Structures are given as structure tokens and as C-alpha cells.
Amino acid sequence: MEYVSSLTGFRFDGRRPNEMRQIRGEIGVLAKADGSALFEMGNTKVIAAVFGPREVQNKSQQIDNQALVRCEYSMANFSTGDRARKPKGDRNIISYSADHGSKYINTFDASFSGKNLKQIDIFLQVLQADGGTRSACINAATLALADAGIPMRDIVTSCSAGYLCSTPLLDLNYVEDSAGGPDVTVGLLVKMDKMTLLQVIALMPTFFFFCCCICFVLLFV
Amino acid sequence: MVGLSAGEKQFMHGGIAQDLRSDGRQRLQFRPISIQTGVIPQANGSARVTLGATVVIASIKAELGKPAPLRPDKGKVVIFIDCSPTAGTMFEGRGGEELSSELSVGLQRCLLGGKSGAEAGAGIDLSSLVLAEGKICWDLYIDGLVISSDGNLLDALAAAIKVCRFIFLVRFEISSPWQVALSNTGIPKVSVIVEASAEDQLEVNVSDEEFLQFDTSGVPVIVTLTKVGRHYIADATSEEESQMSSAVSVSVNRHGRVCGLTKRGGAGLDPSVMLDMISVAKHASENLIAVLDSEIAAAEAAEDDGS
Amino acid sequence: MASGPLETYSPSQTLERRHQQQKRKSFNEIDWARSDGRNFHQCRPAYLRTGATSSASGSAYAEFGSTKVIVSVFGPRESKKAMMYSDVGRLNCNVSYTTFSTSTRGQGSDNKDFSSMLQKALEGAIILETFPKTTVDIFALVLESAGGDLPIIISCASLALADAGIMMYDLVSAVSLSCFGKNLVIDPTSEEEACQDGSLMIAYMPIRNEVTQFTLTGEWSTAKINEAMELCLDACSKLSNILRSCLKENVLDFTD
Numbered sequence: 001m002e003y004v005s006s007l008t009g010f011r012f013d014g015r016r017p018n019e020m021r022q023i024r025g026e027i028g029v030l031a032k033a034d035g036s037a038l039f040e041m042g043n044t045k046v047i048a049a050v051f052g053p054r055e056v057q058n059k060s061q062q063i064d065n066q067a068l069v070r071c072e073y074s075m076a077n078f079s080t081g082d083r084a085r086k087p088k089g090d091r092n093i094i095s096y097s098a099d100h101g102s103k104y105i106n107t108f109d110a111s112f113s114g115k116n117l118k119q120i121d122i123f124l125q126v127l128q129a130d131g132g133t134r135s136a137c138i139n140a141a142t143l144a145l146a147d148a149g150i151p152m153r154d155i156v157t158s159c160s161a162g163y164l165c166s167t168p169l170l171d172l173n174y175v176e177d178s179a180g181g182p183d184v185t186v187g188l189l190v191k192m193d194k195m196t197l198l199q200v201i202a203l204m205p206t207f208f209f210f211c212c213c214i215c216f217v218l219l220f221v
Numbered sequence: 222m223v224g225l226s227a228g229e230k231q232f233m234h235g236g237i238a239q240d241l242r243s244d245g246r247q248r249l250q251f252r253p254i255s256i257q258t259g260v261i262p263q264a265n266g267s268a269r270v271t272l273g274a275t276v277v278i279a280s281i282k283a284e285l286g287k288p289a290p291l292r293p294d295k296g297k298v299v300i301f302i303d304c305s306p307t308a309g310t311m312f313e314g315r316g317g318e319e320l321s322s323e324l325s326v327g328l329q330r331c332l333l334g335g336k337s338g339a340e341a342g343a344g345i346d347l348s349s350l351v352l353a354e355g356k357i358c359w360d361l362y363i364d365g366l367v368i369s370s371d372g373n374l375l376d377a378l379a380a381a382i383k384v385c386r387f388i389f390l391v392r393f394e395i396s397s398p399w400q401v402a403l404s405n406t407g408i409p410k411v412s413v414i415v416e417a418s419a420e421d422q423l424e425v426n427v428s429d430e431e432f433l434q435f436d437t438s439g440v441p442v443i444v445t446l447t448k449v450g451r452h453y454i455a456d457a458t459s460e461e462e463s464q465m466s467s468a469v470s471v472s473v474n475r476h477g478r479v480c481g482l483t484k485r486g487g488a489g490l491d492p493s494v495m496l497d498m499i500s501v502a503k504h505a506s507e508n509l510i511a512v513l514d515s516e517i518a519a520a521e522a523a524e525d526d527g528s
Numbered sequence: 529m530a531s532g533p534l535e536t537y538s539p540s541q542t543l544e545r546r547h548q549q550q551k552r553k554s555f556n557e558i559d560w561a562r563s564d565g566r567n568f569h570q571c572r573p574a575y576l577r578t579g580a581t582s583s584a585s586g587s588a589y590a591e592f593g594s595t596k597v598i599v600s601v602f603g604p605r606e607s608k609k610a611m612m613y614s615d616v617g618r619l620n621c622n623v624s625y626t627t628f629s630t631s632t633r634g635q636g637s638d639n640k641d642f643s644s645m646l647q648k649a650l651e652g653a654i655i656l657e658t659f660p661k662t663t664v665d666i667f668a669l670v671l672e673s674a675g676g677d678l679p680i681i682i683s684c685a686s687l688a689l690a691d692a693g694i695m696m697y698d699l700v701s702a703v704s705l706s707c708f709g710k711n712l713v714i715d716p717t718s719e720e721e722a723c724q725d726g727s728l729m730i731a732y733m734p735i736r737n738e739v740t741q742f743t744l745t746g747e748w749s750t751a752k753i754n755e756a757m758e759l760c761l762d763a764c765s766k767l768s769n770i771l772r773s774c775l776k777e778n779v780l781d782f783t784d
Contacts, residue, residue, distance in 0.1 A: 030274075030307060030368065030369040031274035031369060032274055032308065032309060032369050032370065033307060033309075036307065043262060043263075047305075047307055047368060048307070049307035051309075051310050072313055074303075074306065076278070076280075076305075077280075077303065077362070077366075078261050078263065078264050078278075078280035078364045078366075079263075080263070121306075121310055121313070123305070123307045123313070124307075125305040125306070125307045125368065127261065127278065127366075128261060128262070322640060322641075322644075323644065326644075330743060330745050467652075478747045479744065479749070479750070479753060480745075480746070480748075481744055481745050481746070482742060482743060482744035483742075483744075484648070484739070484743070486648070487647075487648055487652040487740070488652045488738075488740075489652040489736060489739055489740045490739050490742075491738060491739070492737065492757060492761060495739055495742065495757075496750075496753070499750065500750060503750070
């Protein structure tokens with residue numbers, strides 16, 4: 001299948017290989033959460049809610065000089081094209097959630113770790129999945145954390161890229177994502193210029209890391 | 222859970238007794254309701270309903286399936302509700318399951334008339350979903366998602382499902398090639414060719430151009446009356462729900478007929494109070510249907526402008 | 529199985545006669561005979577016994593027509609460690625079906641909907657303040673399902689609770705009713721339930737005059753709801769008397 005037109009050099013949905021989909025962010029979408037954000041990347045749409053900092057619920061999980069960050073990720077039944085039920089206890093999702101959480105720990109300022117309120121819960125709800133859900137989740141969570149007023153060292157942004165038809169493609173959509181080519185998701189601390197996440201699926205030439213590094217200026221609406 | 226001090230409780234009870242609730246509403250007044258349709262492009266119909274701080278999304282997806290052997294002339298409708306943890310920390314992990322199943326059962330009873338969905342009064346005409354009797358039919362999957370919770374989830378979900386229908390009829394008109402690439406919008410018209418082969422196999426042609434008009438205009442609305450102290454109130458917030466002794470959810474259709482009823486909360490109710498609540502709910506439903514109709518019209522106008 | 533006296537709890541004849549008169553007035557009345565020869569407002573005979581299982585704190589067996597249910601009550605016993613402190617007692621209900629309960633061999637699974645309905649029907653009747661920090665477990669097993677399962681489970685469970693000596697405001701009795709066109713058919717069998725136009729179920733405490741659980745499906749007019757409720761409440765009060773006499777009999781057996 002031809003993912004990049006050999007004639008025009010455009011992708012399926014009319015984008016150039018290094019073009020991102022339209023992104024939109026909105027904060028404070030939920031009245032009941034301490035911080036919340038809606039983040040859209042093309043047709044991918046994610047809601048993030050942050051509760052906390054609050055008292056640690058399960059005392060055995062308390063860490064003395066660090067905040068406990070927990071993250072739960074769930075997909076709505078209608079989020080994908082074919083309606084498949086995803087039980088909440090799905091192992092994939094749990095491990096997914098766990099590594100989401102660990103990623104953020106490094107980003108928090110040490111200043112608030114001395115206090116009693118040390119648990120932060122991040123809940124991610126995918127409303128629509130059209131590729132790049134992982135990076136959309138990270139971006140949404142960042143916005144929600146900022147909305148909740150949690151001190152962070154820097155803002156984490158994320159984007160994915162893939163390699164199909166011997167062309168590096170930025171910000172894969174669902175069709176491109178499921179084509180089976182190599183893809184990479186990168187999380188970046190923009191100002192500190194540090195990488196918090198690098199996840200690589202399948203082998204890939206290293207050169208198009210550059211593509212991913214086009215991280216976007218955050219949209220505070 | 223909502224924790225209220227003794228003073229707050231007294232304030233709430235006193236307010237309700239004087240027909241002036243904490244947020245300035247009267248006992249039977251709803252919070253402002255707003256509707257956005259077509260929020261999920263992959264679904265055949267979808268809507269988001271915002272009722273105060275309560276936000277729910279409903280989506281309807283149609284898939285081809287086989288009718289149940291006992292009811293060869295009827296399609297199937299499945300309602301499934303999920304409570305997202307974004308609505309509150311109590312829905313974390315498996316915490317939302319109990320409420321989710323309670324809501325699913327409540328909606329099933331109120332909108333479909335029992336589990337089988339075979340009974341009269343169901344807002345959805347199941348026979349219209351059948352393509353070839355006993356062989357192939359549309360299965361409608363109704364998914365609800367609670368994004369933010371501030372009481373009265375059942376009413377909000379029912380309203381969201383009700384306004385989904387509008388998209389069913391209109392979606393295909395405004396579907397751009399971009400959306401078609403993602404999924405079919407509206408129910409595609411399917412022609413079935415029955416072959417007299419031994420395997421009894423069917424050939425199904427799904428057409429992308431023609432769409433079936435699906436009539437769900439009779440879907441009822443649900444009005445929940447929550448009993449707090451000696452009075453009952455409509456559209457309770459979660460603070461008010463935490464003080465409830467019992468609640469009665471009545472689903473009423475456009476013709477003012479009761480289509481289903483469930484009672485929540487353990488405390489008993491006098492039968493005469495119950496009948497009184499049913500008639501009050503019927504009155505309240507007229508207003509709610511009128512509000513929804515005007516919101517649908519507004520959404521329709523907005524979509525027309527957009528396309 | 530039913531060796532004891534069979535009692536029925538059909539709503540009053542006077543009420544019934546009035547309804548029949550009303551019916552005669554309305555034309556185009558389709559009349560048909562019920563498969564078990566009952567008339568529309570006649571309930572199946574009820575056979576109830578307490579003390580069905582010896583290991584439980586209280587238990588009851590109910591047989592209404594061919595629907596057979598056994599309910600055992602355990603407790604009050606200490607709540608699970610994971611549960612938070614509560615100054616009122618907890619009620620835990622579980623309804624399950626045997627694999628041979630229906631004509632086609634089923635899965636014998638738990639019925640979560642019925643479990644939560646049972647809990648809500650009984651919660652309002654039990655004086656939960658009398659057993660803080662503890663839990664009462666109710667296990668209902670449907671041996672044979674032939675219609676009206678849930679109301680029978682509720683009535684049988686309240687009998688079992690009384691047998692276990694759990695403090696209650698009143699006995700809860702429950703009756704269901706099916707609607708076919710213009711006809712209201714009380715205590716439907718499973719065949720009738722399968723083709724009903726609408727249904728109504730009431731759990732009722734006659735002495736306190738309180739409805740603890742009420743469900744309704746299908747399309748109803750208010751007048752019809754009134755009529756159906758009247759019928760069900762009358763039947764509930766009568767069923768409650770049967771439950772009461774069953775408990776008394778049990779006590780008499782002990783004194784003998």
C-alpha cells in the first residue's frame with residue numbers, strides 16, 4: 001500500500017511527511033477535577049483530569065521525599081473504529097499507566113515533596129483514537145497538571161513519528177500507525193532540552209529523530 | 222463521596238423546604254442544559270450533554286449482526302455505560318463498575334422496556350433494524366461515558382441518547398470524504414441478496430451512498446425525582462444526592478406515557494407519594510422535552526452553517 | 529414437594545369483579561386462558577417454609593407454582609477487613625441460578641442485576657443500626673425458574689431474614705404483574721413474561737405502607753399504573769399475611 005503518494009509526495013490525509021495534524025488544547029474543561037484539559041491531535045481526542053496533591057490513600061505506597069504519582073488510562077468504547085470493549089483491568093493498560101506515572105515524577109519540583117499532601121492522580125480518558133494516543137495523552141496530562149497548579153520543572157510535550165515507504169512521517173494517524181512500520185514516541189522537556197520518554201517499536205534508522213524534535217509551542221487557551 | 226457538615230446539611234434541607242435550593246433553583250427546576258452533537262465522528266450518532274457540572278457523552282454505533290433465535294424479526298440494542306475516572310477519584314480502577322452497571326440497567330429498563338427490549342413503549346423500533354428476517358440485522362451499540370459527575374447522571378445520559386438520533390438522520394448529508402475515510406456515518410443502506418445455497422450464506426452489499434433513515438423520535442426522556450427530607454427535587458446535584466433517602470426515575474415519551482420506572486435508594490415510599498411523583502415527573506418531562514427540542518434545533522442550525 | 533397447606537394471595541374478589549365489570553364495558557376485549565388455568569388476577573399457590581438449611585443463621589424455601597427458590601442468611605458477622613468502619617450494618621446480597629433452573633441448560637451464573645435489586649428492596653426494611661460494623665449476607669439460589677423470580681426471591685429473603693432473627697421494620701413481600709394490551713395479568717409465568725407488553729414489580733411493607741422497590745417497563749398510562757399498583761399492593765398485603773403465618777407455624781412447631 002502506498003502511504004505516501006509518489007506523485008505528489010503527500011500523505012493519505014493530504015499532509016506533507018513532516019507536517020503535524022491540527023492540534024487544539026483547552027484547559028479547565030471539568031468542573032469537579034483539580035485540573036483538567038482536553039487535547040486534540042487531528043481526530044485523536046483525549047481528556048485528562050488531575051486530582052491532588054492530596055493525602056496518600058494507601059499508606060504503604062508512601063515515599064518519604066517524593067510525591068506519589070498515579071496514572072490511569074482508559075479508552076472509551078466508542079473511541080476506535082470497530083467497537084471493541086476494553087476491560088479496565090487490561091494488563092497492557094496497567095503497564096501503560098504505570099510508565100506514564102513514572103515519567104512525570106522526574107518533572108516535579110522537589111519543593112513540594114516536603115508536604116503531607118503527596119499523592120497526585122492523573123486520569124486519562126481517550127475519547128477518540130486515531131493514532132498517536134500516547135503522545136496526545138502526555139500532552140493532555142501536561143496541560144491538566146499545569147491547570148491544577150502543580151509545580152513542574154518544565155513542560156513535557158510529546159509527539160510520534162514513523163517510517164513508511166522509505167519516508168520519515170511525523171505524527172502518524174491510525175492507518176499509518178497500523179501499517180506495521182517502525183515508529184517512535186518521544187517526550188521532551190522543551191526548555192531543559194531533556195528527553196523523558198523514548199519508546200521505539202521496530203528497528204529504524206536514527207536519522208529522523210530530528211523530525212520528532214519539532215516540538216510544538218503549547219497552546220494555553 | 223461528598224462530605225457535608227451538619228450546618229451545610231441543615232442549610233440544604235431548609236432551602237429545599239422553602240423551595241429555594243443552594244444554587245438558587247426551585248425544587249422542580251433543571252439546571253441549564255446544553256447539547257453538542259456529532260462529537261464522535263467515528264460513531265453513527267453522538268452527542269455531549271452538559272447539565273450543570275455533569276458532562277456525559279453518548280454514542281451510537283451500528284454493526285451488522287444476527288437476530289436472536291427467539292426474536293427473528295427484531296434487531297438488537299445494547300446499552301453500556303462507563304464512568305470515567307476523570308469524573309472523580311472514586312471511579313478509579315474498578316470503582317466505577319457498580320454505578321456503571323446500575324446506570325446501564327436503569328437506562329435499559331427506561332428506554333428499552335426490560336432487558337430483552339421486546340416490549341412496547343421502547344423508544345426504538347427494533348423491527349426496523351432487521352434486514353433479512355432471522356438472518357441479518359443491525360445491532361445498535363449505545364455507549365455512554367460519564368466525563369464529569371455532579372448528580373443526575375441518568376437523566377443526562379437519557380437526554381444524550383435521545384439527541385443522538387438527530388445525527389442519525391443528518392450525519393450522512395454533511396459527511397465529507399474525510400469522514401467517510403474514517404468510518405461510515407449514518408447507517409449505510411444494505412441490500413441483502415438471499416442465495417438458495419445449502420450453506421444459507423448471505424451476500425451483503427454495503428453501500429456508502431445510500432443511508433437508512435432511522436426513526437427514534439419516540440425515545441423517552443428520564444426525569445429523576447430525588448427525595449430529600451420530606452420534599453422531592455428534580456435534577457439533584459451530587460451534594461443533594463448524598464442526602465437523598467430515595468429517588469424515582471420515570472421515563473416519559475412525547476405522548477406523556479410512562480415508559481419505564483426505577484427506584485433507587487433503600488428507604489421506602491408511601492404508594493400515594495409514589496403516584497404523586499409519577500405525575501409530577503410527567504409534567505417536568507414536558508418542559509425537558511421542549512428544552513431538548515429547541516437545543517436540537519439550535520444544534521441543527523449550527524451544523525447547517527458549518528457545512 | 530408441597531406437602532403443607534397451599535395458600536394463595538390473589539387480590540380481593542371485589543376488586544377483581546370491579547375490574548371485570550370495567551372490562552366488559554370496554555369492547556374488543558381479547559380474552560384468553562392462561563396456560564395453568566388461572567384467571568388474570570389469580571396468583572399461583574404459595575408454599576413457604578423456614579429453616580431450609582441448617583448451617584445458616586436463617587433460611588427459607590419458597591415454591592410458587594413451579595418457581596422454586598431457596599434463601600440462606602448468614603450473620604450478622606464481622607465485615608471484611610478491607611471495609612471501612614461503618615456505624616450501621618451492611619447488607620450483602622447474592623442471587624444465583626442453578627445450571628438446571630431453566631429448560632435449556634444454563635450457565636448457572638450469578639445474577640448481578642437481581643442481586644442489587646434484592647439489596648435495595650430489603651435495605652429499607654432492615655434496622656441496620658442494630659448491627660454496626662457487621663455484615664449480613666443473603667444468598668438466594670433459584671432452583672427452578674418459571675416466572676416471577678425476583679419478587680419470589682425478595683419475599684423468600686425477607687422470610688429468611690426474619691428466621692435469622694434480624695430486626696426489621698416489617699416483612700417485605702413482592703409481586704409482579706404483566707401487561708398484555710389492555711389486560712393486567714398478575715404473577716406471570718416465564719412464558720407470559722417472554723411476550724408481555726410491559727411489566728411492573730412492587731416490593732411493599734404493608735404495615736408501614738411503604739414501597740421499597742418499584743420497577744416498571746413498557747408503555748403505561750397513569751390510570752393503568754394506578755390500577756396495577758392497587759392490584760399488586762393488595763396481593764402484597766395478602767402475601768405478607770402468608771409469610772407471617774408461616775413464621776408463626778414455625779414457632780408453634782418449636783413449642784410442641
